[in-house]
Amino acid sequence: MGWKTLDDMDLHGKRVLVRVDINVPVEKGRVTDDTRIQRIVPTVQDILAKGGRPVLLAHFGRPKGKRVQDLSLLVVKPALEAALNRKVVLAETLEAVETGTEEITKADVLLLENIRFYPGEEKNDPGFAQRLAALGDVYCNDAFSAAHRAHASTEALARLLPCCAGRLMQAELSALEAALSKPERPVGAVVGGAKVSTKIELLENLVNRLDLLVIGGGMANTFLGAMGADLGSSLSEPDFFETAKDIMLQADKAGCRVLLPVDGLVAREFKAAAPHEVVELGPDTTLAADQMVLDAGPATVALVEAAFAGLKTLIWNGPMGAFEIPPFDTATVAAAQAAAQMTRDGALISVAGGGDTVSALNQAGAAEDFTYISTAGGAFLEWMEGKTLPGVAALGG
Ligand code: ADP
Ligand code: MG
Numbered sequence: 247m248g249w250k251t252l253d254d255m256d257l258h259g260k261r262v263l264v265r266v267d268i269n270v271p272v273e274k275g276r277v278t279d280d281t282r283i284q285r286i287v288p289t290v291q292d293i294l295a296k297g298g299r300p301v302l303l304a305h306f307g308r309p310k311g312k313r314v315q316d317l318s319l320l321v322v323k324p325a326l327e328a329a330l331n332r333k334v335v336l337a338e339t340l341e342a343v344e345t346g347t348e349e350i351t352k353a354d355v356l357l358l359e360n361i362r363f364y365p366g367e368e369k370n371d372p373g374f375a376q377r378l379a380a381l382g383d384v385y386c387n388d389a390f391s392a393a394h395r396a397h398a399s400t401e402a403l404a405r406l407l408p409c410c411a412g413r414l415m416q417a418e419l420s421a422l423e424a425a426l427s428k429p430e431r432p433v434g435a436v437v438g439g440a441k442v443s444t445k446i447e448l449l450e451n452l453v454n455r456l457d458l459l460v461i462g463g464g465m466a467n468t469f470l471g472a473m474g475a476d477l478g479s480s481l482s483e484p485d486f487f488e489t490a491k492d493i494m495l496q497a498d499k500a501g502c503r504v505l506l507p508v509d510g511l512v513a514r515e516f517k518a519a520a521p522h523e524v525v526e527l528g529p530d531t532t533l534a535a536d537q538m539v540l541d542a543g544p545a546t547v548a549l550v551e552a553a554f555a556g557l558k559t560l561i562w563n564g565p566m567g568a569f570e571i572p573p574f575d576t577a578t579v580a581a582a583q584a585a586a587q588m589t590r591d592g593a594l595i596s597v598a599g600g601g602d603t604v605s606a607l608n609q610a611g612a613a614e615d616f617t618y619i620s621t622a623g624g625a626f627l628e629w630m631e632g633k634t635l636p637g638v639a640a641l642g643g
Contacts, residue, residue: 248642249419250410252289255384257298263382264289264412265303265399265637267389268322277325281621287329289388289412290355301343301356301382302334303399305392311365319360330355340364343381367398375402388412390419391622393637404640411641419643421618422629425597430558431457436550436581438463439564439602442486446493448563451632453497453504458557460505460550462542462566462577469494469506470527478533505553509543511567511574516540518571541567542577550577551584554594560585562598562616563630565606579610586615599626 266286293300307317335353366374375398385407442465464481472487513522524543569575588594599620607613620626
């Protein structure tokens, strides 16, 4: 909570080094989705409005410390200029900025070439950070999605200059703090998705902080399996039965209610419109060897919706079923719409993140109504795991 925003900084006549995430998808030399570029516009505009001159620092792909021409930010420049509605000058080297050609000295918005061309970046090298710091007066980090990595442009640099969060970082940190650090209670989460094994730390952190945990998706099969159910060929991880039991125990100790599916949609094929039936689920369930649970059933959805009604804050990561193949998106869509409605009514603060989660909430038409949707991927998950993010810590967070 110790971080500053652009509102706290005097930027007049200053060069502001801004770490951004414009690592956008590109095909045949064209940006195919400019969402990440659009999201940094408010920060750049606000710096300009305050009389500052932004110098954008960004990575693109994985050049691993070498100059790789295919990974030049030149390809991103036209989309950036279109989004900002002004000219951007690409500085191909640090030397070019250090010596200051006329074009570079006069530029309103400067974009430094792919920061990962320099081996010092990913090593968080202090000397390299010093070199970057010498290019500006103020540091602004607007790349929450890169904040889980301690790199020179996300970590060391913040310690060398007066620093603040950009608008996107500010929005993300405010939303995540509201959801997990000091949430309005009762606070609950939906954790779904494929596997327990990828979300152990997340589950352990959440059960110790929340009042309610809804477990859905493939990982619910592992929990039911751990309790004794035989779920046929459902996605399940018997190697993690002990982990699942341990998480249930921790939840019990911490006073977190865990809600597992009480019924599911069961099919014999993993494909859209596969014939299916609703089956009750519990510790005594035995499915045939070729049957699999692909979604939560209607009784579970009713329980989840009733549980939501008692919450003030909801965190969501992971779909409740195989949402890519309808109708096995039914539970996810219904629960997402319930959360969206409560949020619209002002009754719920709802924060969601995760690649498939964002797709699923978009598919449900619920994303717009959520209080905040994080597109930060790995950084969002590490925050939910309770880890300190180096890029946030360096800002004073
Ligand atoms: P996120 O990307 O939001 O963190 P995950 O990657 O953990 O989410 O999980 C999403 C995946 O989980 C989806 O591909 C979905 O099909 C799969 N999934 C969810 N429930 C099931 C299930 N019952 N059986 C098989 N796959 C499932
Ligand atoms: Mg995923």
